[in-house]
C-alpha cells in the first residue's frame with residue numbers, strides 16, 4: 153500500500169492582501185505570535201508521519217529556505233543562555249525532515265503551483281498544505297486525520313468545511329453524497345461559485361491528499377477563471393470517476409490569508425499557547 157511520504161507546500165503566491173509587508177517577505181513567514189505560518193504547516197505534516205517537505209517558492213521567498221536551515225552565528229550567540237530553548241523545536245524539524253525547493257516562475261494559480269512541484273514529488277501519492285490555512289484540532293491534527301482516511305480509501309481526499317452560503321464565492325465548493333458521518337463521495341466541484349449557483353456550502357480548504365495522476369490531469373485541463381490553472385478543475389476529473397473523498401475534518405481552521413483570519417488566529421494562539429504572557 154502506498155504511504156504518504158511527502159507534503160507539498162505551494163508558497164509562491166504574492167500575498168497581496170498583506171501588502172506592504174509581503175513586498176519583500178513571504179506571506180508564509182508571517183508569524184502567529186512568534187512562529188511563522190509555514191512552520192505550523194510543517195509541524196502538522198510531521199505529526200502525520202511525513203518527513204519529506206517539498207516547497208514551491210517564488211521570487212522574494214528566500215526567507216523560507218533560511219528558516220529551515222541552521223543559523224550558526226545566532227546559535228553561537230545564544231549558546232549557554234536560556235534562549236537556546238527557543239530554537240529547540242525548529243532544530244528538531246531541521247534534524248528530522250528533508251526540505252526540497254523549486255520555484256514557480258509565473259504565478260499561474262494553485263494548480264500550476266502544484267504541477268511545478270511534480271519534480272519534487274514524483275510518482276507517489278502526496279499531501280498538500282496551504283500554510284495560510286492554519287488548522288488546530290484536539291487530538292489528531294487535520295492532516296493526520298486525512299492520512300488515516302487515505303489508508304482506507306486510497307484515493308484523493310479534500311478537506312472540507314461548512315461555510316456561510318454568502319461566502320461560497322471565495323472557495324471551491326463540492327457536490328457529493330454523504331457516505332457516513334463527515335465523509336462525502338464527491339461528484340462534482342465548482343470553483344468560487346456565486347451563492348445562488350453553489351451546489352452546497354461545503355468548501356474545500358487548504359489540505360489535500362492527491363494521487364499522482366493529478367499532475368497529468370492538471371497538464372491537460374484548460375485554464376479556468378482568470379486564465380489560472382485551478383486545482384479544483386483537475387480534482388473534478390478524478391471526482392467524475394468517483395475517486396475523490398470530501399472529509400469534514402475535526403478541528404478549526406483560520407483563514408490566515410485574510411487579515412481578519414490572521415488576527416483571529418494570532419489571538420487564539422496567544423490565549424491558548426502562551427501561559428506566561430510577558
Ligand code: UTP
Pocket residue numbers: 162163164165166167168169170179208256258259260261262264265282283284409
Ligand atoms: P491565495 O490566492 O490565497 O494566495 O493562494 P495569494 O495569491 O498569495 O494571496 P492574495 O490573494 O494575493 O493575498 C492560495 C495558496 O496558493 C499559493 C499561495 O502561496 C497560497 O499558499 N499559490 C497561489 C501559489 O503557490 N502559486 C500561485 O500561482 C497561486
